[in-house]
Amino acid sequence: MAVTLPHIEDSSRTHYIPPVGNYETFTDADHYAEKVKEWGLSAGKEQFWYKDKDHQRLVSIRGYIVYGETDDFNTVIIEFQDGNLSCIHPAYLKEMQSSNFGKAVISNSAAPSSEKPTVPVNVKEPEKKTNTKESKAPKTSKKSAEVKKDKSAKLVLPEEKVHFTAVVRQFALTWNHFNEENDEVVILDKVIIHQDEQIDVGLAWCAHSKTLKKFELAPGEIIEFDGKIVKKKLAKGKDVDEEFIISEPVQYKINNPSKLKKS
Known part of the structure; x- marks a missing residue:
């Protein structure tokens, strides 16, 4: 057999x-x-x-x-x-x-590469030689230099899961290029990370997941939750009504918010 x-x-x-x-x-x-x-x-x-x-x-x-x-x-x-x-x-x-x-x-x-993928870096054009006698460097005031420095400063985000408070600002749609359709997201304002040194994030976004929909969030509500934050710019939705468009850049995303409470 x-x-x-x-x-x-x-x-x-x-x-x-x-x-x-x-x-x-x-x-x-x-x-x-x-x-x-x-x-x-x-x-x-x-x-x-x-x-x-x-x-x-x-x-x-x-x-x-x-x-x-x-x-x-x-x-x-x-x-x-x-x-x-x-x-x-x-x-x-x-x-x-x-x-x-x-x-x-x-x-x-x-075929995928065996090394960690990288974003292509724009190649700079060769700098043109200038006559140092004819060209002068523009004068920059100390005040404008400080403002420029502040704008270029980047938030140092915690890598671990942390506690947040925020205000629900609006619901929006973002274009997902993988499934080629819009996904619903929640825009949060006055986002604050609570730890030894408090971090004021400002605007952030997160997916409007099934878990969040159970809380029936509304604009203006103050919430607190745990989550992990990363730098990821919100992409605009395609062919959507004006009410679902965010009017300013949102640079940070909160992944998988949990233990949510309304204040």
Whole structure:
């Protein structure tokens, strides 16, 4: 009598790109669903297809890496059934879920890099030589120099989860380029981080998740909560009513607010 052996994935044909150093993990199911939806993937799924030219394998998403000057970009960390971890761009993983994936020849430029992705740096044009006798450096007053310094100063954000107070300013829509649709967000004003040295953030935004919708927030309400803040500029929504457009730049995002209370 023939014995059927369990199927073991052939991992020898997969090129792994393991993450270097630490990476972000999901705090709970809502955080996972929020990020997966942001990447244009199905938030209700726990496994996704990783496809190559001649084979495909099931993978799970274990976390992500944040990079770029404004922390706008992510690299997804996937885990194969044999326990190996690998890095992949979320748009590339989304493309792999299509039934047509693999029919076209994948160019080398589309393959993810083994190193941490970087944002291209604009190349400066060579400076033109000027006659030092004819050109003079503009005079800058001490007062204007101090103002310029203050504007260029950047907030030093805590890396761990911290306690916040804020005022609900409005609801807005932001364009998600992964799933090509608008996502609803909450704009918060007078955001303050409470720790040994209080930090006044000003404006910030967060996803209007299922958890937040349960609180039925309204503009003008004062709230307090725990969360993690990162520098991530809010993108404007596309083809939306004026009431859902934020009129000024919002540079900071609060991830997965929890333990929310209304004052």
